Amino acid sequence: MSYPADPQFQQPQQQQYGRPSRMNESSLRLVWVYPDLLSTYGDRGNALVVERRARQRGLGVTRIDVRSDQAVPTSGDIYLIGGGEDRPQRLAAERLRNDGGLVRAAENGAIIFSVCAGYQILGREFINDLGEREPGLGLLDVWTTRGEGARCVGDVLADVDPQLGLPQLTGFENHQGVTHLGEGVKPLASVRTGRGNGTGDGTEGAYRETVFGTYLHGPVMARNPAVADMLIKLALDVSALPPADTTWYDALRAERIAATSQPA
Amino acid sequence: MPGTGPEAARDASLPARAKIAVTAGKMAAALSQKAGRGSGSVIGGKIALKLDPDLLATLAEHLDVVLVSATNGKTTTTRLIAEALRAAGPVVSNALGANMPAGITAALAGGSEARFGVIEVDEKYLATVARDTRPKAIALLNLSRDQLDRAAETRMMAEKWREGLKDSDAVIIANADDPLVTWAASSCKKVVWVAAGQAWKEDAWSCPSCGGVMQRPGEDWFCSQCGFRRPNPHWALQGTHVIDPHRGAWPIQLQLPGRANLANATSSAAVAAVFGVAPQVALQRMQTVAAVAGRYDVVQYQGRDVRLLLAKNPAGWLETFTLIDQPPAPVVLSVNALDADGTDTSWLWDVDYERLAGHPIFVMGQRKLDLAVRLEVAGLQFQVVDTLEQAVRLAPPGRIEAIANYTAFQQLRKAVAV
Numbered sequence A: 001m002s003y004p005a006d007p008q009f010q011q012p013q014q015q016q017y018g019r020p021s022r023m024n025e026s027s028l029r030l031v032w033v034y035p036d037l038l039s040t041y042g043d044r045g046n047a048l049v050v051e052r053r054a055r056q057r058g059l060g061v062t063r064i065d066v067r068s069d070q071a072v073p074t075s076g077d078i079y080l081i082g083g084g085e086d087r088p089q090r091l092a093a094e095r096l097r098n099d100g101g102l103v104r105a106a107e108n109g110a111i112i113f114s115v116c117a118g119y120q121i122l123g124r125e126f127i128n129d130l131g132e133r134e135p136g137l138g139l140l141d142v143w144t145t146r147g148e149g150a151r152c153v154g155d156v157l158a159d160v161d162p163q164l165g166l167p168q169l170t171g172f173e174n175h176q177g178v179t180h181l182g183e184g185v186k187p188l189a190s191v192r193t194g195r196g197n198g199t200g201d202g203t204e205g206a207y208r209e210t211v212f213g214t215y216l217h218g219p220v221m222a223r224n225p226a227v228a229d230m231l232i233k234l235a236l237d238v239s240a241l242p243p244a245d246t247t248w249y250d251a252l253r254a255e256r257i258a259a260t261s262q263p264a
Numbered sequence B: 001m002p003g004t005g006p007e008a009a010r011d012a013s014l015p016a017r018a019k020i021a022v023t024a025g026k027m028a029a030a031l032s033q034k035a036g037r038g039s040g041s042v043i044g045g046k047i048a049l050k051l052d053p054d055l056l057a058t059l060a061e062h063l064d065v066v067l068v069s070a071t072n073g074k075t076t077t078t079r080l081i082a083e084a085l086r087a088a089g090p091v092v093s094n095a096l097g098a099n100m101p102a103g104i105t106a107a108l109a110g111g112s113e114a115r116f117g118v119i120e121v122d123e124k125y126l127a128t129v130a131r132d133t134r135p136k137a138i139a140l141l142n143l144s145r146d147q148l149d150r151a152a153e154t155r156m157m158a159e160k161w162r163e164g165l166k167d168s169d170a171v172i173i174a175n176a177d178d179p180l181v182t183w184a185a186s187s188c189k190k191v192v193w194v195a196a197g198q199a200w201k202e203d204a205w206s207c208p209s210c211g212g213v214m215q216r217p218g219e220d221w222f223c224s225q226c227g228f229r230r231p232n233p234h235w236a237l238q239g240t241h242v243i244d245p246h247r248g249a250w251p252i253q254l255q256l257p258g259r260a261n262l263a264n265a266t267s268s269a270a271v272a273a274v275f276g277v278a279p280q281v282a283l284q285r286m287q288t289v290a291a292v293a294g295r296y297d298v299v300q301y302q303g304r305d306v307r308l309l310l311a312k313n314p315a316g317w318l319e320t321f322t323l324i325d326q327p328p329a330p331v332v333l334s335v336n337a338l339d340a341d342g343t344d345t346s347w348l349w350d351v352d353y354e355r356l357a358g359h360p361i362f363v364m365g366q367r368k369l370d371l372a373v374r375l376e377v378a379g380l381q382f383q384v385v386d387t388l389e390q391a392v393r394l395a396p397p398g399r400i401e402a403i404a405n406y407t408a409f410q411q412l413r414k415a416v417a418v
C-alpha cells in the first residue's frame, strides 16, 4: 500500500457499461478516506472488492486513497471509510470536520459506506479516546456511547432491511461502542448472531438514502459482494448489473453462515 | 526440566522457598510430560511461580539477562543472540518460545550454571519481566498489528513499553526504522539505535507522539508537526553487511533466509557487543543456526523438497514473500483462525498477495475459503486443496514454499513428520 493512490489506479479507463447518470467522469471514482488512520481491520478489502466487482462489469475505476493531511475530494462517486483505533478515530473526526470535503460530497448525494470507527464518525457524536464526547459529521442520525459490558467481538449474522433487497449479512465485529439510532435513519439490518449496534434491540448498522454505516468487517464486502454491487448500482443509477462470478464468495458465505449459529 | 546434573549445584544455593518452588515445578512438569502434554514446562513454571512469586527474580539474579521482544522475529533473534553470547559463556534460554512469565520461569529453572539468560518475552509482558529480571540489555525489534481480536493496539503497546522501560538500567537495543519502537525506546536512559529496516509501514503513518501525519521519504521518517524523527543509528544493516559504530563492515552469512533475518542478525550483533562479543565472532556463531522451532526447515515430503515458513500477521507475510524462490516455484498457503491464531481473518486483506503473481498457488487450512476470495480479488490463479499431500501431488516441479500462520504451521510440521 502506498499513499497517495497507487499510480495504477489513477489512469481513468474508458467506461463500457452503464449510463453516466451522476458520473461526469469516464470511470467510477472510488475514494478511500484516511487509510493512514482508519485501516485497522482489513479495510483495504472493501476498496479492493468494489474495484474488482466494478472492473468485472467493464467499468473503469479511479481509486483515490486520501491521506489525512490531504483534502477529501468532493467529486467522488463512492466513499469508503473504515475502522480504527481510538486515538486515530478522534484525529480522523477532527480532520474530517476541518476539511469539510466529505460533508460537501454527501450534500451532493455521494454514496458513503462506513465501517466501525468510520460509522461512529459519520454520526452526531461518539466518545473519544480521552473519554470525552467528540462531535461527528452528522451525516447519519446516530450517536455512540461506550458500552459498559465486554467488548463485542465475534462472528455476526444479520438480516438486511428488506427494502435494500440484499441477502443475509455475514461478518465479524469488534467494538466497544454502543450506537443509538435517531429518527433520521433506519437500521441496516437485524442480527441473528452477534451484537450489532450493541443497544440490545437487535439492530445492526444504520442508513439514510446513500449513506451507510455498519459494525461488520471481515471485511464486509468480501463476505457480502452484494453490498459492493449495491454501491456500484447506486453510483451508476441502474437497477441491475451484468453478472459477475461469485463462486468463491458464495462458498465462503455458506461456510461462515453455517459456522455462525442462526437462532430464529 | 531435568532434575539432576549441574543445575543441582545451583539449586542448592537458592533460598528455601525458591528451592521448594523449583522442585514442585519440576515434578509438575514431569507429570505433565508423562501425561503426554508436551514438555510440561509452562505448567511447571505456573506452579513454581504460585509457590514463590519472586522466583523469576531469584532465578535471574545470578544471570546477565537479555530480553528480546517484538511482534515478529523474537524467537529467531533470541536464538541468534544465545548463539552469539555462547562465545562469552554458558547460556540459558527459552528456546522453544514459551515467552510468558511461567514459561520463562520454567526455562530459567532448568538452566544450569549459565552466565547469560537470553529470554524471548511476549510484548504484553515485557515491562513486568523487565522489572523482575533486571536485564542488562533489551532488544526491541518491531511492533505491528497482530491478532486484532485479542491484542492491544500497536500504539498502546508502544506506550506500555515506553512507560515500563523508562527507568530501566538496561541498554536498550532498538530498531530506529520502526517509529513505534523508537517512540517506546526514546524515553530510556541508554539506547543503542539499530537501522534494521522495516518493510511493513502501515501501522506507523500516524505519529506515535502527537498524531501528526508521518513523512517517510526513502529510508527516513519524521513527523512534520512535533519534530519526532528517526534517530541516527549506531549500527546498521547495509545489504548483507552489519555496519558497526566504528564503521566496520561485517559480512552476514546466515543459513536462515530473508531480509528480516539479516535485520535480526544485525540487532543480535549489537546486543552481543554490549557483552564484549565482537561482531565478527557473533556473526560467525549465528551462522550455525539452521532452523528455529521448525521455521525455514526444508523437509522431504512425498519425494519433494518443501520449505516450511511461518507468517502470522501482515508484516510477517510481507517479509516472507521477499524470501521465497522466484516463480514458477510452487507456493502452498495455509491459514487457520483458531484461538491461538486470532479468530478474525480480516488481516488477510492487509497482505499483498498480489506479489504471488506467477507462482502456482495452492490454498488450504481451516480458512481456505477466506483465502480463496482474497486471491480471487487479487486476480490470481489458484487451486483449493484439503491436504498438503494433495497440494504436493498437484504442484509442478521445484521446491515447494509452504507458508502458514501459527496453528496451520504446527499442522504442516505434523503432516511432514509422518
Ligand SMILES: [Zn+2]
Binding pocket: B207, B208, B209, B210, B211, B212, B223, B224, B225, B226, B227, B228
Ligand atoms: Zn508528531
